[in-house]
Amino acid sequence: MSALILLVEDDPALLTLLQASVSYGGFTSESVASGRAALDIFRSRSFDAVLVDLGLPDLDGGEVLRKLREMSDVPILVVSGRDSERDKIDALDRGADDYIPKPFLPGELLARIRAALRRHQSQGASKEGSSPDARDPIWVGALKLDPFHRTAELRGRTTVLSDAEFKILCALATSGEDVVSKSALLKTLYDSDAAGETRIVEVYISNIRRKLRSIEEEEVIFNVRGRGWKIVIPAT
Template sequence: MPERVLVVDDDPNLLRLVEANLRARGYAVDTAASGEAALERLRAAGYACVLLDLMLPGVDGMTVIREARGFCDVPIVVMSALGEEERKVEALDLGADDYLVKPFGVAELLARVRAAIRRYGVQGRTEGLRAGPLELDPGGGYALVAGRRVRLTPMEYALLRQFVLARGRTLTHEELLDAVWGRGAGEDHYLHVYVGRLRRKLGPSVVIESLPGVGYRLAV
């Protein structure tokens, strides 16, 4: 059964272009031209990935991200003409997984979709990954911290998995970005946002150390 992608944009030409290229690569595609329609589709069906514009009529893209994160963990890749760092950080803070600035090439878009779906698939294939009080649940979707269950988004799970696999080794910014977002896809502030989210969720017993100008390591 083909993986299903939801494309949300109020530009009909872009919708047709993205839909045609995704279908040509074997994806099933649904489209929505408003935030309200996007949320309706997300509540009614399961998707492997969502491509989401921010400047939508009615309910905007930021609101879609915020509301969607209340009921689903589907990877959300923003595709927007708004390229300011503040907008990217805001979207990531709300729960977006990646951010693609318009105009973009079809090859880059498809690479981001593949990477997002691959990260989502990591959940459920992890066994026996443990570091100190931290354990990744083999069923995917959450971690255990000294027995306390912590719900994680696919992106948070994928990033934390890299730290656990490294078992105390320092991971450079480039290593983490390539492993989690895909080669050449992520930016340093992605890590700042997502490491901050992991620290808040996991609590003080799990220490992710920052090495300025170098990277991060999980203290074990």
């Protein structure tokens, strides 16, 4: 059975494009044009993923996102014309799994949906089918990464990460102090389906840095111009 996706978009032309895109990708969809309608239908039906705009006519899209996340852990992808880093970080903080700026390429949109669904299915299988210690924490120097709870801990202080943020931090932490390229981090998130031209990695890195600064004063993620990022983790 194909995944059922809730589309929350008040622009008729963009909604038509979203509907055509997800249908072409083999998904089915239901659509609403307001935040309140989105919350109502989400309470009454079971969806596999949500695509939500931030510029809704009745409720702030970020608030709708937050309430959807409180009700479910299904993938939520923001599709918005707001393209500032602050908007992206705020959406990710409120529980978005991904952020897709308008205008979007249908192929990239479908790749992001498939990747989000795979991550969600993989996470669910791990929680349901594994023994309690099958996802033991990973220690890299003083950094403790907990895959089950998606947390990072340094010196006894803990911060919670989104699924995508956790995957990026794991990729950096397990690389030692080697530089990890943007394309490698994109592949970590989207496998081979990702379009290479996107700033989403930079947004995730910015968010991870901010969260780590809340538990560790010293910067641990560094940009290596033209090459990518590396992590330097305190030894103790």
